[in-house]
Structure formats: structure tokens, C-alpha cells
Amino acid sequence: MIHWTDKERTFMKEALRLARRGWGLVSPNPLVGAVIVRKGKIVSTGWHSGPGLPHAEAAALAAAGKRQTVGAELYVNLEPCRHTGRTGPCTDLIVAAGIEKVYYSIPDPNPQARGGAQALEDAGVETRRGLLAREAYDLNQFFVKWQFTRRPFVILKTAASLDGKIATRAGDSRWISSKVARNYSHHLRAGVDAILIGRATAAKDDPELSARPWGRRKMHREPMRCVLDPGLRLPASLKLFDPSYGGPTVSFCAPDAPPAAVAELSAAGVRVIHIPWDGRGRLSLGKVLEALGELEVQSVLIEPGATLAASALLDEGVADLVHVFIAPMFLGGQDAPSMLGGAGVEKLTDARGAEILRIARKGPDIHFVVRPQGAFTPPPGFLDLPEDGPSGHLEEEG
Ligand SMILES: NC(=O)c1ccc[n+]([C@@H]2O[C@H](COP(=O)([O-])OP(=O)(O)OC[C@H]3O[C@@H](n4cnc5c(N)ncnc54)[C@H](OP(=O)(O)O)[C@@H]3O)[C@@H](O)[C@H]2O)c1
Numbered sequence: 206m207i208h209w210t211d212k213e214r215t216f217m218k219e220a221l222r223l224a225r226r227g228w229g230l231v232s233p234n235p236l237v238g239a240v241i242v243r244k245g246k247i248v249s250t251g252w253h254s255g256p257g258l259p260h261a262e263a264a265a266l267a268a269a270g271k272r273q274t275v276g277a278e279l280y281v282n283l284e285p286c287r288h289t290g291r292t293g294p295c296t297d298l299i300v301a302a303g304i305e306k307v308y309y310s311i312p313d314p315n316p317q318a319r320g321g322a323q324a325l326e327d328a329g330v331e332t333r334r335g336l337l338a339r340e341a342y343d344l345n346q347f348f349v350k351w352q353f354t355r356r357p358f359v360i361l362k363t364a365a366s367l368d369g370k371i372a373t374r375a376g377d378s379r380w381i382s383s384k385v386a387r388n389y390s391h392h393l394r395a396g397v398d399a400i401l402i403g404r405a406t407a408a409k410d411d412p413e414l415s416a417r418p419w420g421r422r423k424m425h426r427e428p429m430r431c432v433l434d435p436g437l438r439l440p441a442s443l444k445l446f447d448p449s450y451g452g453p454t455v456s457f458c459a460p461d462a463p464p465a466a467v468a469e470l471s472a473a474g475v476r477v478i479h480i481p482w483d484g485r486g487r488l489s490l491g492k493v494l495e496a497l498g499e500l501e502v503q504s505v506l507i508e509p510g511a512t513l514a515a516s517a518l519l520d521e522g523v524a525d526l527v528h529v530f531i532a533p534m535f536l537g538g539q540d541a542p543s544m545l546g547g548a549g550v551e552k553l554t555d556a557r558g559a560e561i562l563r564i565a566r567k568g569p570d571i572h573f574v575v576r577p578q579g580a581f582t583p584p585p586g587f588l589d590l591p592e593d594g595p596s597g598h599l600e601e602e603g
Contacts, residue, residue, distance in 0.1 A: 207333075207335060209336050212245065213280075213308065213336055214336070216240050216242055216247070216278075216280040216308070217240075217280050217282065217308060217310060217336045217337045218340075219240050219247070219280070220237075220238040220239055220240045220250075220280045220281055220282050221238060221282050221310075221337065221340055221341060221344060222238065223238030223239070223250055223252040223261070224236040224237050224238035224252055224253070224261065224282050224344060225238075225344065226238070226252050226254070227252060227253050227254055227255070228392075228395065228396045228425070229395040229396045229416070229425025230255045230425060230426065231253055231254070231255055231256070232347070232348075232398050232426075232503055232504070233256065233348075233351070233398075233501050233503055234253060234255070234256050234348070235253070235283055235345045235348040236253070236282075236344050236345055236348075237252065237253045237260065237261040237262075237281060237282055237283050238250070238251070238252045238253075238261050238281070238282060239252070239261035239262045239264070239265040239279060239280065240265065240279070240280040240281075241265050241266065241273065241274060241277050241278070241279055241280075241304075242277060242278045242280065243273055243276070243277040243278070248269050248273040248274075249265050249266075249268035249269035249273065250268065251264025251265030251266070251267070251268055252264065256291055257291040257292070258292075259292060260285075260286065260295050261281060262279060262281055262285050262295040262298065262299060263292065263293075263295060263298055266299070266302050266304075269302075271302060271303070274302035274303055274304055275302070275303035276305050277302075277303075277304055277305065278304070278305065278306045278308065279304050279306070279307045279308070280308045280309075280336075281307065281309050282309070282310045282311070282337070282340075282341040282344065282345075283309060283310065283311060283341065283345065284309045284311065284312045284313040284318075284319065284321045284322050284334070285299060285307065285313075285321040285325065286313060286315075286318035286321050287318065287319075287320050287321040287324040288317050288318045290317070294321075294324075295321065296321045296324045296325055296328070299325060300325065300328040300329075304330060305330065305331065306330065306331040306332070306333070307322070307325055307330055307331070307332045307333070308332075308333045308336050309322065309332065309333075309334055309336075310334075310335065310336055310337050310338045310340070310341030311338050311341045311342055311345070311349075311587070311588070312334065312587065314348070314349050314352035314353055314587065315352050316352075322334065338588055339588070342583065342588055346525070346526075346581070347397075347398075347504035348503055349583055349587075350503070350525065350581045350583075351498065351501075351503035351504075353583065353584060354498070355495075355498045355499070356494045356497075356498040357399070357494055357497050357498055357502045357503050357504050357505045358503065358504045358505070358525050358526070358581065359494065359505055359507060359517070359523050359524050359525045359526075360393065360397065360504065360506045360507070360524070360525065360526045360527070360528065361507045361509060361514065361517055361518060361524040361526070362390060362506060362507070362527075362528040362529075362530075363508075363514060363527075363528070363529055363530070363544055364380075364381045364382035364386065364390075364529075364530040364531075364570075365381065365529065365530070365531055365532070365543070365544050366381060366531070366532055366534045366536040367531060367532070367533060367534060367535055368536060369543045370536040370537070370538070370543055370544075371510070371511060371542050371543065371544055372536075372541060372542050373536050373538065373541055374536075374538035374539075374540045374541040376409055378410070379410065381530075381532045382530040382567075382570050383532065383567065383570050384568065385567045385568030385570070386530040386532075386567040386568060386570045386572065388419050389530075389567055389572065390508075390528075390530075391416050391417050393528065394415070394416035394417075394418075394428055394506060395418050395425040395428075396504070397504040397505060397506045398428055398429060398497075398502040398503055398504050398505065399428050399429040399430075399455075399497055399502045399504070399505040399506070400414045400428050400429070400430055400431065400505070400506045400508060401431040401432070401433070401493070401505050401506070401507045401513075402414070402432055402433070402507075402508050402510075402513070403432070403433050403509060403510050403512055403513035404432060404433055404434045404435070404439060405510050405512065406508070406509070406513075407432050407439055407445055408439060408443075411443050411444055411445070412444065412445065412508075413445070413450040413451055414428075414430040414444075414445055414450070414451050414452075414508075415427055415450050415451035416428060416451075426452070427451045427452035428451070428452050428506070429454075429500075429502060430445055430451050430453070430454045431455045431493075431497070431505070432445060432454070432455075432457070433457050433488050433493070433513065434457070434458055435459040435462065435487075435488055436458070436459065436462060436463070436466075437458050437462045437463060437470065437477070438466075439456075441469065441470070441473060446470070446473060446475055448474060453474075453476065454474075454475045455475070455476045455477075455478060455497075455500075456470055456475050456476070456477050456478070457479075457480045457496070458477060458478070458480070458488075459479070459480070459482065459488065460479050460481060460482075462477075462479065478493075478496050480492045480493055480496065483520070483521065485516075485520060487516055487520075489521075490517055491521060491523065510542065511542040511543060511544065511545060511546030512546045514544060514545050514546070515545045515546045515547025515548075515549070516547065518545060518557060518577060519545065519547060519549070519557055520547060522557065522577070522578075522579040524577050524580065525576070525577075525581045526562075526574065526575070526576060526580065527574070527576075527577055528572065528573070528574055528575075529544070529572070529573040529575065530567060530570045530571070530572055530573075531570060531573070532569070532570050533569050533570070557578050557579070558577070558578040559575045559576060559577045560575065560576045561573060561574075561575055562574045562576055
């Protein structure tokens with residue numbers, strides 16, 4: 206078991222804090238922060254702010270200047286790359302700068318970029334892996350899952366009353382959650398590559414599907430807006446199809462969707478993708494994710510009605526993380542939709558289990574972050590670092 210000092214942890218925490226600044230800016234690249242330390246003091250920092258822009262290590266090295274980097278330590282939350290992509294290899298810069306020791310949290314899962322630590326060792330730079338590995342993995346799970354599976358990481362987000370209803374019996378659902386909870390949802394939207402909804406939600410709520418977190422209106426990229434509309438029955442007048450509201454729109458339809466509707470939507474700039482049925486009369490979510498992965502979508506936020514939630518969580522089990530906001534109200538009604546529709550399971554032993562990762566308050570609401578059974582986990586060996594403990598800690602915020 207590796208023992209990390211408090212100082213080492215503090216420096217890597219700072220690298221992780223810097224990495225978070227790239228939320229919503231860096232995809233398809235990872236979130237990375239770097240800190241250069243000399244004689245126990247931080248001399249410079251850097252973070253990656255988007256594709257084609259300097260990597261965190263390069264930014265930190267440039268900010269320090271050569272006099273400060275000789276014999277210094279570098280803390281970075283991802284193994285430095287040794288490949289030439291849109292920018293050059295970070296390992297060359299680190300060696301040229303005279304860095305003596307590199308701490309990194311997790312290996313680079315990208316087959317083209319990995320091997321940086323070995324290249325550094327070969328050049329005489331000491332490397333130490335695994336510092337705050339769990340936190341670093343949690344931060345970059347979109348990137349890691351896509352690198353290993355070529356499918357996006359799936360977050361499902363829903364808001365319900367205390368009695369589990371997502372709308373009233375008349376279909377009124379705006380708003381169940383508080384402003385603070387909705388702002389958090391916009392923060393999630395700002396950080397993902399795509400948002401996915403079902404046809405009924407699009408028709409009833411006419412959402413923009415844009416990301417509007419407080420104070421960040423123009424900083425992030427707008428996520429791709431996706432809808433499951435098997436027969437392409439949604440009217441073209443919906444905000445979802447209007448480019449002035451948000452990112453590009455993708456409509457997933459059935460193999461036999463009317464060709465005239467396909468042509469009309471395509472002419473309006475909507476990408477139409479045909480998806481096979483799942484055997485239960487719905488579009489296959491597995492195939493939807495495959496198609497999104499091919500478009501280099503690394504993360505998708507599903508904002509489901511009861512029908513889509515049941516498909517995603519129970520029938521196909523595609524969710525990797527679930528955010529549930531519970532609002533302090535009771536709605537009742539046999540016919541008011543609950544969080545999950547569909548047929549449901551018959552026996553308790555058939556339930557999909559879940560692990561609660563976090564419970565917090567969002568204004569008057571309670572926010573659960575849950576990892577359902579069947580969620581993505583990285584392959585053995587990638588995170589076999591027991592010293593940082595499991596991320597499934599239960600945290601209660603005041
Ligand atoms: N409180 C919340 O967090 C929240 C969030 C979102 C929505 N809502 C509310 O939920 C209600 C709508 O929910 P809903 O259950 O009626 O519908 P939904 O989940 O929004 O959409 C379901 C429809 O999507 C299409 N679809 C295609 N493939 C699918 C698949 N694999 N799985 C599921 N659906 C697929 C089907 O359209 P076809 O019928 O054409 O086959 C299906 O009927 C609205 O009242 C909305 O306001 C609440």
C-alpha cells in the first residue's frame with residue numbers, strides 16, 4: 206500500500222480543482238489540471254481548456270519558465286501523453302524542462318496517448334502513479350468509458366415529488382424541482398456532449414434543451430440535442446429543432462420512418478438516424494448509444510419521462526449514474542406518472558440494485574447520486590489502487 210503525504214494530496218487536489226475549470230469545454234479531450242512544485246511550494250499551475258489548446262502540463266511549464274522547472278515536481282491528474290495529436294507530446298516538454306518527478310493519478314486510457322509514464326522513466330524522470338486515483342477517475346469517467354467502449358457514459362436525471370411522481374395527473378411537471386436543483390441540472394447539461402429525451406416529453410414540454418447554468422451562459426459548448434421519435438411525428442415548430450436555442454439536433458427514428466419526414470427534417474438541418482427496434486416496441490437504446498459513440502459523443506444526459514426512464518434503467522440497463530431530485534411535495538393520483546413506467550419487475554429479487562454515492566441538499570430538494578447495477582466500471586488493473594478507498598462514500602451535505 207502506497208502512503209501519500211498530506212502535501213502530496215494537497216497538490217493533487219489543486220490539480221483536480223484546476224481540471225474542473227474545463228467542464229463543458231474540453232470534450233473529446235479529458236479534464237486535466239497540473240501543478241508544478243519546487244522546494245515544497247507551488248511555482249505555477251495550468252489546465253486544459255479545449256481541443257487544440259495547450260495541455261495542462263504544457264500550460265503549467267510555460268507559466269513557470271525553465272529556471273523554476275529544473276529539479277521540480279509535477280502533479281497532474283492524468284498520465285502525461287507521449288503522442289502528437291492536435292498538440293505535441295507532453296513527455297518531451299517535461300523532460301526538456303528538467304522536471305525530476307511526476308505524480309499522476311490515473312493512466313491514460315487512450316491507446317494512442319498511453320505509455321507516457323514509461324517514456325518519462327526511460328528519460329530518467331521518476332514517476333508515481335495513483336495519487337487520488339478515485340477522484341481523478343470520477344472526474345474523467347466520460348472520457349475513460351468512451352476510450353474503452355466507444356460508447357458514451359450515460360447519466361439519467363429525474364425530478365420527483367416525495368411520493369415518486371414526475372408530473373401531476375394532468376401532466377403538469379413544471380416545476381417539481383427547485384431553482385437550485387434546476388441550476389445543477391443546467392450545470393450537468395453544460396458538461397455533457399448530448400442530451401436525450403423521449404417523444405412525449407418533447408411534445409408536451411417543448412424544451413429548448415440548452416444549458417443555462419447561472420453565471421456560465423456563454424462559456425460552455427451547447428450539447429447535442431437528441432430525441433427518440435420512432436415515427437418522426439413531432440412538429441418541426443418545436444424549440445428542439447430550432448438551431449437558435451441550442452446545439453445541433455439529432456432525431457432517432459425507426460427503420461420504417463416515413464421517408465418524406467426524414468427528407469423534411471434533414472433539409473431543416475436535423476440529423477436523422479435510423480435505429481432498430483429493441484424487441485419491446487421501442488427503439489434500441491444500445492444502438493442509440495452506439496450511434497452517438499460513433500459521433501464521438503462521450504457523455505449523454507437522459508432527461509426521461511416515465512417511459513424512457515423504464516427503458517433506460519430497467520429494460521436495457523444503460524445508465525451509468527442516476528441523479529434524482531426529490532421535492533418536498535406530494536402529488537398523488539393513480540394516473541399521475543411515477544419516476545419509472547413500463548411493466549416493472551415482478552419480484553423484488555428482479556429489482557435493479559443501486560449504490561447511493563451521495564446525498565445532498567439542493568435548496569429545499571434532496572439530491573441523490575446513485576450508481577445502478579450494471580453501470581460501467583473500468584477494466585481490472587486500471588484502478589487497482591486501494592489506498593484511495595472506494596468512491597462510493599456516503600456524503601451528507603448540510
Ligand atoms: N419530472 C421530470 O424529471 C420529468 C422529466 C421528463 C419528462 N417528464 C414528464 O414526463 C411526461 C412524458 O413522459 P412519457 O413517459 O409519457 O414519455 P417519454 O419517456 O418522454 O417518451 C416516450 C416516447 O419516446 C419514444 N421512444 C422511442 N424509443 C424509446 C425507448 N427506447 N424507450 C422509451 N421511449 C422511447 C416513444 O415514442 P412513440 O410513442 O412514438 O413510440 C415513447 O412513447 C411529460 O409529462 C413530462 O413533462 C418529467
